[in-house]
Ligand SMILES: Nc1ncnc2c1ncn2[C@@H]1O[C@H](COP(=O)(O)OP(=O)(O)O)[C@@H](O)[C@H]1O
């Protein structure tokens with residue numbers, strides 16, 4: 318668009334919640350519904366939906382191990398989803414306040430062949446691979462004990 | 475339930491946003507989707523959806539008259555939706571930071587006959603009537619210049 | 632998946648009756664498009680309208696209010712408005728508010744035409 | 753509107769082949785129920801499974817991982833897994849990740865049975 322000002326609204330959302338995994342559906346569908354409203358194609362909407370779901374599921378499953386449990390009544394987990402849209406880019410930030418992730422996770426972009434070679438009751442480790450596959454940019458910020466923020470950007474096409 | 479502790483999770487959401495009316499859909503569907511996930515019937519889910527929509531539409535349409543316009547780039551409006559569930563009750567609070575509403579609006583529970591007797595291009599004034607009709611409790615807090623909060627409670631049946 | 636769209640066609644033998652097949656939802660945002668469409672039709676001479684609601688997933692007070700205004704306008708011109716086949720969800724909202732007693736509602740096109748006193752050739 | 757449910761039945765003439773008709777979605781929450789259902793079936797002697805995905809609205813990595821584990825388990829027992837008629841949305845996700853080359857996917861029940869070498873009487 319160059320110097321032409323963009324007169325379309327730049328919506329912004331900040332959703333703080335305490336939830337368990339039953340609420341993954343309303344969370345992922347909220348963000349994908351925002352993307353749909355912004356004119357993303359149904360294919361892109363589906364890709365955004367699964368990436369948001371994976372990031373939120375990770376926050377719920379991995380960020381709060383047993384030692385944190387006591388702080389959260391009734392199995393709820395604190396997380397925050399931020400959504401911003403500007404210049405055809407949807408930025409989604411999923412933040413938790415948990416144990417933080419290792420250096421390994423940050424650089425983790427598991428090869429699909431590793432995944433396929435593993436033999437498990439339920440294969441795991443596809444979440445970050447998937448985010449990198451479906452989003453245009455993914456960054457993970459985390460330090461042990463400080464919680465984790467996954468920032469994902471999708472360009473509308 | 476008396477003294478028996480409720481072990482089901484009590485989810486809590488606080489959604490702050492800057493939006494225009496195009497975003498009414500993702501907002502109302504988010505809250506109704508949370509209600510669905512909590513086991514509300516489809517009929518109750520539909521009633522919650524329209525009440526949330528009306529409250530948000532009011533915040534977007536009425537809370538920020540022209541004089542406020544300058545503060546909000548690109549036609550965005552600030553509002554906050556809080557959702558809480560406990561002991562079979564869903565509480566939804568829709569808050570704006572606008573001009574506030576008159577005493578008249580707070581007590582307004584327009585009779586359907588008044589509505590029908592009015593002759594307009596587009597009939598108006600059904601929003602608060604509808605919230606009172608479909609929700610179990612509705613309270614409006616507002617003072618001129620302080621913004622408005624509509625609190626609505628729906629009991630799961 | 633457009634938020635709101637419609638397809639319109641003439642109804643029966645008359646040139647002043649039309650059917651609008653509504654798709655998507657009518658809320659405070661999309662009501663503008665709905666009003667533009669039906670007003671253009673009225674300006675073109677249409678007096679009687681059937682709104683097919685079977686593809687309408689949602690309606691808010693803005694949409695109900697627009698349909699009330701439309702019904703009033705048509706009756707002032709000697710015509711009428713009939714709502715056809717609302718989904719269970721939309722019907723429940725209209726019923727809960729008392730509008731199923733106010734709007735003419737039909738469950739088939741034949742019934743809708745009868746309610747408008749339109750003969751099918 | 754349950755989050756996840758299924759209907760299962762025997763397939764063809766064999767007693768060790770079954771069809772699961774999946775409804776709803778499989779994510780990190782509902783995957784537990786999905787695994788419970790298919791594992792009970794395997795414990796009951798089933799070796800070959802067709803999962804009808806036409807009613808599955810969504811799948812996340814948890815569901816894909818569970819299906820991968822299931823396929824591995826069945827092949828270890830001399831059986832196989834076939835996915836039947838995924839919706840466009842689910843197919844797009846599987847395809848984007850490369851899983852349409854890994855899972856056996858059929859677009860009709862006949863094709864699914866052929867892929868399992870099951871004869872229909
Ligand atoms: N929010 C988080 N907090 C702490 N650790 C995390 C978080 N997200 C991911 N991880 C770590 O990174 C690993 C890889 O995540 P992912 O690729 O999504 O696969 P999976 O969740 O199936 O294990 C997880 O197993 C976990 O150890």
Ligand SMILES: Nc1ncnc2c1ncn2[C@@H]1O[C@H](COP(=O)(O)OP(=O)(O)O)[C@@H](O)[C@H]1O
Nearest residue numbers: 532533536537574575579598599600601602622
């Ligand atoms: N958030 C708000 N801020 C300021 N005024 C409001 C707000 N919500 C409602 N009002 C006032 O109350 C009136 C009645 O609202 P409502 O019953 O929803 O009908 P309508 O929005 O169709 O006028 C509005 O016309 C407006 O004057």
